[in-house]
Amino acid sequence: MLNVLLIDDDISMADMLTELLGYENMKVTHVAAGQQGLNAALEGNFDVVLLDVMLPELNGFAVLEQLRKTTQVPVIMLTAKGDPADRVRGLNAGADDYLPKPFTDAELIARIQSVMRRFHTSTQPQTIRHLQSGELTLDKLRATVSVADETVSLTGTEFELLHELLMHAGQVLSKDKLSRAVLGRRQLPYDRSLDMHVSQLRKKLGNHIPEVPIVTRRGQGYLWADAVEEQA
Amino acid sequence: MKLFYRTFAWVTVTVITISLVTAVLVRLNADRAIEPNAEQRVYLEAQRKRIEQRLNRRMHLHLARTQGWLVSTDDEMAQGETAFFKARGNWVAGPMLVTVGDNRGAIFIPVPPELARKLQVQQWLALSPVLVFSIMAVLLVFSYLLARQLSRPITKLEQQAQPMAGGDFDAKIALKLVQRGDEVGALAVTLNKVSQAAHDAIAAQQRLLADVSHELRSPLARIGMAASLLQRKQGESREVERIQKEVEQLGELVGELLELSRQSIEKPKHQACSINELLAETTEIFELNERDISIEQQPLLTDASVMASPQLLHKIFNNLLDNAVRYANSKVVLSAERQGDSIAIAVADDGDGLSKTYFSELFKPFFRPELARDRASGGAGIGLAIVRSATVMLGGEVCVTHSNLGGLRFQVVLPLVNDGACGRL
Numbered sequence: 001m002l003n004v005l006l007i008d009d010d011i012s013m014a015d016m017l018t019e020l021l022g023y024e025n026m027k028v029t030h031v032a033a034g035q036q037g038l039n040a041a042l043e044g045n046f047d048v049v050l051l052d053v054m055l056p057e058l059n060g061f062a063v064l065e066q067l068r069k070t071t072q073v074p075v076i077m078l079t080a081k082g083d084p085a086d087r088v089r090g091l092n093a094g095a096d097d098y099l100p101k102p103f104t105d106a107e108l109i110a111r112i113q114s115v116m117r118r119f120h121t122s123t124q125p126q127t128i129r130h131l132q133s134g135e136l137t138l139d140k141l142r143a144t145v146s147v148a149d150e151t152v153s154l155t156g157t158e159f160e161l162l163h164e165l166l167m168h169a170g171q172v173l174s175k176d177k178l179s180r181a182v183l184g185r186r187q188l189p190y191d192r193s194l195d196m197h198v199s200q201l202r203k204k205l206g207n208h209i210p211e212v213p214i215v216t217r218r219g220q221g222y223l224w225a226d227a228v229e230e231q232a
Numbered sequence: 233m234k235l236f237y238r239t240f241a242w243v244t245v246t247v248i249t250i251s252l253v254t255a256v257l258v259r260l261n262a263d264r265a266i267e268p269n270a271e272q273r274v275y276l277e278a279q280r281k282r283i284e285q286r287l288n289r290r291m292h293l294h295l296a297r298t299q300g301w302l303v304s305t306d307d308e309m310a311q312g313e314t315a316f317f318k319a320r321g322n323w324v325a326g327p328m329l330v331t332v333g334d335n336r337g338a339i340f341i342p343v344p345p346e347l348a349r350k351l352q353v354q355q356w357l358a359l360s361p362v363l364v365f366s367i368m369a370v371l372l373v374f375s376y377l378l379a380r381q382l383s384r385p386i387t388k389l390e391q392q393a394q395p396m397a398g399g400d401f402d403a404k405i406a407l408k409l410v411q412r413g414d415e416v417g418a419l420a421v422t423l424n425k426v427s428q429a430a431h432d433a434i435a436a437q438q439r440l441l442a443d444v445s446h447e448l449r450s451p452l453a454r455i456g457m458a459a460s461l462l463q464r465k466q467g468e469s470r471e472v473e474r475i476q477k478e479v480e481q482l483g484e485l486v487g488e489l490l491e492l493s494r495q496s497i498e499k500p501k502h503q504a505c506s507i508n509e510l511l512a513e514t515t516e517i518f519e520l521n522e523r524d525i526s527i528e529q530q531p532l533l534t535d536a537s538v539m540a541s542p543q544l545l546h547k548i549f550n551n552l553l554d555n556a557v558r559y560a561n562s563k564v565v566l567s568a569e570r571q572g573d574s575i576a577i578a579v580a581d582d583g584d585g586l587s588k589t590y591f592s593e594l595f596k597p598f599f600r601p602e603l604a605r606d607r608a609s610g611g612a613g614i615g616l617a618i619v620r621s622a623t624v625m626l627g628g629e630v631c632v633t634h635s636n637l638g639g640l641r642f643q644v645v646l647p648l649v650n651d652g653a654c655g656r657l
Contacts, residue, residue, distance in 0.1 A: 010450070012454060013450075013453070013454050013457065016454065016457040016458060016461055017457065019461055019464075020457060020460055020461055020464065023464050101449075101450065101453070102449045102450050102452065102453030102454075103453065104453065104456055104457070104460075105456070105457050105460050106460075175520060188480065189522050190522070190554060190557075190558065192517055192518070192550060192554070195516070195517040195518070195519075195520060196517055196550075198516075198517075199513050199516050199517050202516065203513070216516070216519045216520050217520075218519065218520065218524065218526075219520075219524050220520075221520065222520070
């Protein structure tokens with residue numbers, strides 16, 4: 001059972017999310033205002049905090065700032081607009097992930113699971129921490145990717161995508177499988193989100209590696225066509 | 233200076249010049265004698281004979297004076313050829329030789345008014361062609377100057393107002409025209425105000441559309457969650473699946489509407505974008521498509537760049553490819569070529585195409601030909617409207633023709649050299 005604190009003033013959505021996450025074995029505590037939310041987060045023993053940016057009284061960034069003074073609990077920021085400035089601000093202030101509103105329940109669940117996976121990697125040092133392919137290194141704990149000690153700046157989704165490809169190196173992953181793992185939803189016909197993320201990932205890695213080993217198999221899917229080593 | 237005074241001044245100058253030139257020429261010509269033509273010769277000869285007879289009846293030359301004729305016995309006077317000429321403002325014909333008895337004399341007779349008028353015209357017509365052409369040339373120059381004076385600022389204004397007519401209300405009349413201070417300047421100021429008013433009205437509407445779309449997203453997300461809950465509680469059912477599918481489609485439509493309205497409000501940042509990179513990335517995104525359509529790309533031999541917002545550029549070609557993949561039978565060709573100062577990028581498919589009658593409608597929001605409606609794959613009908621709006625924002629043009637592959641061919645022409653319309657912001 002995962003203890004989730006939801007700080008959001010949209011009560012009807014919070015009610016539904018409480019129920020929906022319940023089916024995923026998550027117990028949701030809902031608080032509607034910033035100050036109360038901060039108090040609850042500091043007092044309670046939560047595994048993850050979902051924090052809305054637009055809150056009455058104390059806004060999300062202020063809550064996050066206060067929260068980070070005492071605890072490293074994973075925080076996912078929920079923002080009204082997909083404003084990149086907000087995203088950077090949230091991540092700089094110490095948020096672990098960021099989800100633009102409106103989101104589907106599947107997307108939220110996927111994000112929570114991904115954040116928890118990362119968090120657990122950090123708390124259980126004996127598990128595999130690094131994935132290495134050629135000069136590329138993916139650090140699961142810090143959620144960073146580097147090529148020959150040079151950091152590659154990836155978005156959360158791109159990181160998840162690369163992680164998924166590296167984990168299944170040498171196997172062709174169908175778009176549906178990747179979409180479920182990375183975006184938390186099934187692949188709909190004519191939805192190009194995943195392909196765009198792959199394109200972006202290729203482009204960003206391409207700035208550091210001459211030949212990015214992401215291969216497109218027509219009619220099948222994407223694959224990481226290079227050997228991957230797991231390291232502690 | 234006001235246009236009115238300018239026109240007034242130019243007309244005055246023109247009229248005065250014409251009058252002066254004419255007066256001078258007429259005066260120069262006034263002394264010139266006119267040779268009688270055959271008919272006039274007959275008339276003059278008849279007159280001469282009549283006078284000679286009358287004088288012979290009296291046998292006295294000097295009597296002629298009493299009849300109003302001028303007679304001279306001076307031989308020198310009698311030397312010249314008979315002609316019409318002006319003497320003290322009156323037309324006179326002479327000299328004509330008369331013999332009265334043994335005396336000979338030269339006679340000059342006044343010309344009747346009717347003939348005098350004809351002679352006057354004849355005299356004007358007899359002006360040397362060089363002079364006539366000079367007058368015409370001067371007149372032409374002045375007319376040209378006058379016409380240009382009047383029409384040039386208006387033509388300029390018209391040219392600068394053209395983008396407004398095309399719906400670009402960001403366009404402004406240049407300061408040079410606005411600051412003229414005359415009627416044309418006033419018209420320019422008014423045009424700018426009209427353009428601004430139209431711009432504001434459209435912006436307000438777009439903002440409303442953006443706000444409405446944005447506000448629709450949260451309740452849509454809630455409906456989606458409610459449907460998920462229903463599914464959890466009651467298990468899978470066709471109705472819930474239907475709700476989820478509709479919510480997804482509506483969400484997509486609202487997202488695109490939001491995008492369309494945002495495009496008109498926000499000014500995206502421009503940067504140099506490589507054409508071949510654009511082609512490669514677009515191909516990459518669509519390579520793995522559900523209908524297994526092959527995407528062929530024909531890049532430029534030497535790469536070129538356009539000044540554009542990468543987001544808008546990608547949106548244009550993603551939408552075009554999305555359509556092409558939906559309607560192609562097996563192949564889509566993405567090609568680029570130089571066209572002077574522009575770059576033309578075309579997306580062609582080998583599908584069934586569409587009747588030409590629909591072409592002008594294709595870029596209108598929510599227009600979908602019956603063919604597309606029948607297909608389950610048909611989108612919301614807003615993709616091409618976004619393509620057009622984005623292309624216009626980049627200072628380019630988009631058009632559709634039949635493709636020689638069988639389907640449709642969309643061509644986007646973008647300026648290679650950055651001009652004012654899509655300047656760096």
